[in-house]
Amino acid sequence: MERLFRLWSQLASYWSSLLTLGFSLTVFALLFVFIKRSRSWSRYPPGPTSLPFLGTILQVNFYNPHLCFNQLSKKFGNVFSLQYFWTNVVVLNGYEAVKDALVQKAEDFADRPYFPRYEHLGYNKRCEGLIISRYGPAWREQRRFALSTLKNFGMGKKSLENQISQEAGFLCSAFSSSSGLPYKQLIKKAVSNVIYSLTFGERFDYDDEKFQRLVEIFQQAMKEETGFLPQLLNEVPFLLRIPGVPQKVFQYQRASVSLVDEILNKHKETWESTHIKDFTDAFLQEVEKTKEGVETSFTYENLCLVAVDLFSAGTETSTTTLCWAVLYMLLHPEVQRKVHEEIDKVIGRDRSPNMLDQANMPYTNAVIHEIQRYGDIVPIGLPHMTYRDTELQGFFIPKDTVIITNLSSVLKDETFWEKPHQFYPEHFLDADGQFVKREAFLPFSAGRRMCLGEQLARMELFLFFTSLLQCFTFQVPEDQPRPREDGSFAITHFPHPYQIQAILR
């Protein structure tokens, strides 16, 4: 009995030492993690003082965020932090910081934040479209598919070049026959026709009422993205559950998804597996191929969202760039004259421009690049999110931090551009007048999430711009004031309305 008691007390003391050791180790490990974490957090980027609940939201001008971020970066540096309610946000400014994040640490910065405010449109964690898709297998599958399918249907090839050239011809005819020129609507319809026919296999006449409605709805949907309200609804999504709120606040976004759904339903009726003629057909083929029970992003619901994404990304950006192009030609007649001279020398007046001409037109090419740089079309890019804890320029940025890439500050980075705040095509020309690429030219962003439609956009910009200038001289109508050079912001940065006179050459 005594031996048993001794054995028991030995065991008890053994267990208690083990427990003490375990406890000490746990405390030590927790302490280690805590010290490491607080050391890391002490290197979190600086920023303005955060208020309870609101964070730093009152410091941000959501109608001109890039200008506001430029101001804040003067005070807090190129990498600074904000707090949108309870969400950590880090803003990257200038070429070095943006390049380090998107190129050197491409995967760390490749994620996108989750947007609860789009749930009422059908976006959710299993059906994310393409643009706001989280970094992972579904995004990879869709990005790869979209790139290869758009290439199959001509992106970067002669077949699409011919189609854009033909559309440019329709645009020039519309310009010459319109009085009181609704130039923006016409450009938007020409650009929309290109992406519409790639996605849905047809184009519209510019006076088609259905087309007019489609273009109008997508334009209004973009405006619903502006300002403080969308931000608030994202951070406090239960507000969207209040009956009537989504219908009121996002009525055009809802209308755009229903319209695309309608178009796709009609498309499905004529779909033939042996005759794949556009992006939608190719996607439906993938849906058909998918075996039951296999997890995939090729679903009918996702097709609708991907199609909405392609159409909205492919329309507004190129349209806005071309509107800046016409405006800068009005404001800089000497640049317009030099472009005219180059067109006359290289292309003449009797044939349409083609992509081979680009190599022989360094000045026009430089002007188009400068339009993109100075026009600053997508000034704060699209939001990214850190995929894991990471370091940038000596700062610690934890996983799941929302990242804003201030592309405007790259395109106007004072350490890179000779005249960042002037329209100066010579930025892209060497001493012999030859075209030069510039590394800080990032209008399409960079890294894993960079613009998927860059090749298409470049083709559109060159062919539409040279075709318009081959046909017309643009000037401000006599009775009109000189147009403003600054613009407004709604995801894209677009010019204030202006009047033009297009004189046939």
Ligand code: HEM
């Ligand atoms: C001048 C025209 C254009 C500009 C300036 C532009 C610019 C951009 C920018 C800045 C981004 C965000 C990249 C990032 O998150 O870092 C983007 C993404 C995207 N763009 Fe464009 N874009 C243009 C035209 C187009 C066109 C014609 C299409 C149509 C195919 C398109 C499709 C997309 C898509 C699908 C994404 C999302 C890519 C992803 O998240 O993986 N864009 N674009």
